[in-house]
Amino acid sequence: YSRQQLPDYVRRHHSEPQVSEIVSAVKSLMHNSAATVEEVIAQLLSWIDQDQKITPLKALQGLIWEAGYRNGDFTGHLYEDAARNLRRWHEQGIALYVFSSGSVYAQKLLFGFSDFGDLTPLFSGYFDTTSGNKGEAGAYRTILQAINTPAAATLFLSDIRAELDAAATAGMQTTWLVRDHPTSPHEVHRQVQSFDDIVLAQ
Structure with missing residues (x-):
């Protein structure tokens, strides 16, 4: 879910303080402070594909999941x-x-x-x-x-x-x-x- 939603979410919210802070952290990890939003998105998707437990990625996924939960797209599965x-x-x-x-x-x-x-x-x-x-x-x-x-x-x-x-x-x-x-x-x-x-x- 988060992989599917991530590109559009970052494009729409990258200037908001919480997401902007995450984008800055990703740029720092990329060692590229001039990275574009699209380059940041590509890096985030790459980390997802590699199943990397990167802190700013986890934080962003949390925001995306919150939107999904609040929109009723899914619930937290428990037995x-x-x-x-x-x-x-x-x-x-x-x-x-x-x-x-x-x-x-x-x-x-x-x-x-x-x-x-x-x-x-x-x-x-x-x-x-x-x-x-x-x-x-x-x-x-x-x-x-x-x-x-x-x-x-x-x-x-x-x-x-x-x-x-x-x-x-x-x-x-x-x-x-x-x-x-x-x-x-x-x-x-x-x-x-x-x-x-x-x-x-x-």
Whole structure:
């Protein structure tokens, strides 16, 4: 969606302060302060095609997604069992946090315009790659420090093995969300196919 919308969005909004700041950051990364709007657009599209996690690109994608959410072009996809259990855990007083490669802004949009309504009040905080790479233990140590919670009392959920390994290295409990694709029964990470299968200690 963002790739399709990006060229026209930048052309229409590049002089507005928020987008102008992003364009300037892109020019800086291009080492070309005289780059035209079209050259900036080409660079942004190139980063998308290469799946690059570039900060100004993520910020711009967040703005484009916000426009899409507000226009009703789409909603944030969540599984029903995820939404239901997140609500239940919140009611039980369990602190919930999000750590994603998407920006905090994009995370709040996804949960704010989810298939099940605005879920943002359920979360105590949001973390993105400014805390570090999701595949590196240092990022999880940074988050533990920020939320002031012992690693052994923190459960990290993911469907990506490298992230679970990194969280475990930082001392966290881990659970692998495998849905319909269970892996080896000898895995070090506990596996569940649904949020309904996750048991949290109070």
